[in-house]
Amino acid sequence: MPVAIVTGANTGIGLATAVALARCGFDLSLPAGVLRGAAWATWRARLQPTPPGWLDLALNVPIMDIARAREELGWQPRHGAGEPLLELLDGIRDGAGMPTPPLEPRSGGPLRVREVLGGVGGAAR
Numbered sequence: 001m002p003v004a005i006v007t008g009a010n011t012g013i014g015l016a017t018a019v020a021l022a023r024c025g026f027d028l029s030l031p032a033g034v035l036r037g038a039a040w041a042t043w044r045a046r047l048q049p050t051p052p053g054w055l056d057l058a059l060n061v062p063i064m065d066i067a068r069a070r071e072e073l074g075w076q077p078r079h080g081a082g083e084p085l086l087e088l089l090d091g092i093r094d095g096a097g098m099p100t101p102p103l104e105p106r107s108g109g110p111l112r113v114r115e116v117l118g119g120v121g122g123a124a125r
Contacts, residue, residue, distance in 0.1 A: 032059050049104075 022028050032055075039052040069075040091097075097105035 035059075 036052050036055055039055045042048045043051050095105040097103040
């Protein structure tokens with residue numbers, strides 16, 4: 001997969017360039033602040049139902065080393081790290097969800113009209 005380095009990808013021409021490259025299939029590596037800003041803006045605009053705090057949660061998940069458990073206890077994980085990620089992506093692709101605003105697959109639509117009318121995704125509490 002092609003890789004591109006874009007500086008200043010948080011505003012203006014840099015942001016437009018990064019978006020265009022992503023649409024063309026380039027892998028992008030963005031600073032957490034850029035991602036958080038995008039999550040906040042799209043949440044406030046009610047384009048997606050998840051507050052930016054969820055992104056913070058995901059970015060701060062610790063990477064765990066199981067070497068000590070393996071050495072001292074003989075423990076082995078039953079599942080690799082890739083399986084849950086693939087399951088998540090399958091669920092997103094298939095429209096799986098639950099009856100909560102961030103997980104409800106039918107809560108979308110043009111600019112998430114039902115949420116705008118219902119007040120979901122409003123000001124941070």
